[in-house]
Amino acid sequence: MSHSQQPCAACKLQRRKCTQECIFAPHFPPDQPQKFANIHKVFGASNVAKLLSELPATHREEAVNSLAYEADARLKDPVYGCLGQISILQHRLKQLHMDLDAAKQELVKYMGQQQQQQQQQRSADLRGTAAGDGARGERAAGDVQGVRAKPTTSSSSYQS
Numbered sequence: 001m002s003h004s005q006q007p008c009a010a011c012k013l014q015r016r017k018c019t020q021e022c023i024f025a026p027h028f029p030p031d032q033p034q035k036f037a038n039i040h041k042v043f044g045a046s047n048v049a050k051l052l053s054e055l056p057a058t059h060r061e062e063a064v065n066s067l068a069y070e071a072d073a074r075l076k077d078p079v080y081g082c083l084g085q086i087s088i089l090q091h092r093l094k095q096l097h098m099d100l101d102a103a104k105q106e107l108v109k110y111m112g113q114q115q116q117q118q119q120q121q122r123s124a125d126l127r128g129t130a131a132g133d134g135a136r137g138e139r140a141a142g143d144v145q146g147v148r149a150k151p152t153t154s155s156s157s158y159q160s
């Protein structure tokens, strides 16, 4: 293992001898010095060592990742840390929920209009087909009569 030859990032930064039992070694490889540097700056190496030693080995990597994330956020935003990111995301989520509700309402309104139009169309079609043959026949007859009737009336009114 490279750990036995090269000290882990934590031991290197603290100028300690990295032993086989080093609690940091599995999580802070020497090629990622910044990861430990950030965590050390924010939480302190001894606090992190204590925290890790109280966790089962299977959860340590996960804990180190979340500490690294929190430390990074705290260094970028010394006032709010990752809480700043959380509240930004919560705000954005709230905004998106509101946008989604508005879009749903818009959709319901639009679908209602379309349904109404379709119903009107359907009832108009039904009326059309039900009375269709008779009405068409009457209308055709009426038109013919109308067309025939009109010139005679107009011509008669011209004559008088």
Ligand SMILES: [Zn+2]
Pocket: 007, 008, 009, 010, 011, 012, 017, 018, 019, 022, 023, 024, 025
């Ligand atoms: Zn070490």
